[in-house]
Each structure stands twice: as structure tokens, then as C-alpha cells.
Amino acid sequence: MSNLIVTVENHVATAVLNRPEAMNSLDTQLRQELVEFWERVRHDGDIWVVVLTGAGEKAFCAGADLKKAVPMDESYAQQMFSNPVPASTAAHMETDKPIIAAVNGYAMGGGMEIALACDIRIASETAQFALSEAKVGSIPGSAGTQRLPRAIGMSDAMLMLLTGDRISAQEAYRNGLVSKVVPPAELMPAAYEIARKIAANAPLSVRAIKRLVKRGMDMPLAHAAELERFAFGLLYQSEDRIEGRKAFAEKRKPQYKGR
Secondary structure, X not given: OOOEEEEEEOOEEEEEEOOHHXXXXXXXXXXXXXXXXXXXXXXXXXXXXXXXXXXXXXXXXXXXXXXXOOOOOOOHHHHHHOOOOOOOOXXXXXXXXXXXXXXXXXXXXXXXXXHHOOOEEEXXXXXXXXXXXXXXXXXXXXXXXXXXHHHHOHHHHHHHHHHOOOEEHHHHHHOOOOOEEEOHHHHHHHHHHHHHHHHOOOHHHHHHHHHHHHXXXXXXXXXXXXXXXXXXXXXXXXXXXXXXXXXXXXXXXXXXXXX
């Protein structure tokens, strides 16, 4: 039985973490299925946007499944310098295609780090978030210490990271961790509404914007703006840009092809 349920419709891929009996925690099988899914996302031309959520109403993802944790055969040096595949699940999520996290419950530890690696996060009113690794003598290991301050600012991030305390969906909305908080029954419709709006746009433009934002955040403004001008020039004569302008003039819906 698959621990990750994937469907694709109208260029929107839905990926459901499917271990509700274990709060959708990450075991070896689910990690491998996620690696394979993100590889598919990068290469499947029919996928333009991804919606990621958890099965059931209790948890988005509770992080690593400690009951199924097994000792590593390799040393850490071997993992870092010999293994070409990153050990972190979130590290495989690098793609220019937008990813929407529909957080339907607990997003804890590695589960919250997966949500942080998404581009847009919306939450059910019952969602809770935490990076509690300091409480058990560890640290977030999937870029949580780096993505969280970039997402919500230094003070709020330090408060979460150093105390390890949980925050509610309402607090996550206040500090900018999520864009919307909705009743549980409205979570997936809200995620799909956003996904459909994105999928209706020119896919090359959407991917260029995401790449520019991601790369530009770590660059001086002048360099980032120069990179933006290069991207503008690359897209200027694309088929989709010409189609978009024609559709606007003809007052019709554009038919984008990603070219």
C-alpha cells in the first residue's frame, strides 16, 4: 500500500501523506515515495502546481517516525561526502513549480520543515506548528533553523526554536507563517482555489518568478534586479507571453502551453 497518494488533474498534482494511523509521520517507505514524487514533479510536464497535505484531520505530518527509526550503516562523513542523495526529505523539494501546503493538523519537527519548504502555506483552524528538537537534545535537521527566520522574522523564529513550544494556526497567521486560516472543511477547497489560479497563469512566468524570489533573497538587491532583467528578456518573445497579450486584446482566456 502506498504511503503517498498522488493524483493529477488540470495541471494540479495533489500529494497526500497517507499514514494517518501514525500521524502521517515519515518512515523509510514514505521518505522514498516523496523522493520519487519530487523527481516526478521536476520532469512531468503535466504538473504545474502541487498541493501537499496529510490524510485525516489530526496531522499534516508529525515528523520522523521514531518507532521505525533504524541505525545508519554509514558514518556521517560517508553520508555527507559520498552519498549524492541528501538525507533530508525537505532537501528534495527544490523545484521551480509552486508548492502549496494545506496544513490540516499537527505539523511538527520534520513535518513543519516540509511545510516550510513549500511556497504557500494555508492552515486548518485546528493546525499546530512546532520545531521542538531542543526539548529532546537535538536541532532541526532539514533547514528549519534557516527557513523559519526567513519566513517569520528573527524574534518570532527564535521564540519557537529556543523554547520548542507549539503555536496555534492563529498565531502562525499572526507571524506570517501561513497565509490563511480556514475551517477544516474549507481547507482543501481553499488550497485548490489558489492552485487553480496559479495553474491558469503562464507556467514559464510562474516558474521564473519563483526562481527569482528564491535566489534573489540571498543576493544584493542590485544583483537580484539584474537577474530579473535577464529573465524578463528570456521570456519576452516566448509563445506564452505573445499568447497572453493576444488573449488580453481579444478578451478571451489565454491558452498557455509552457513554451
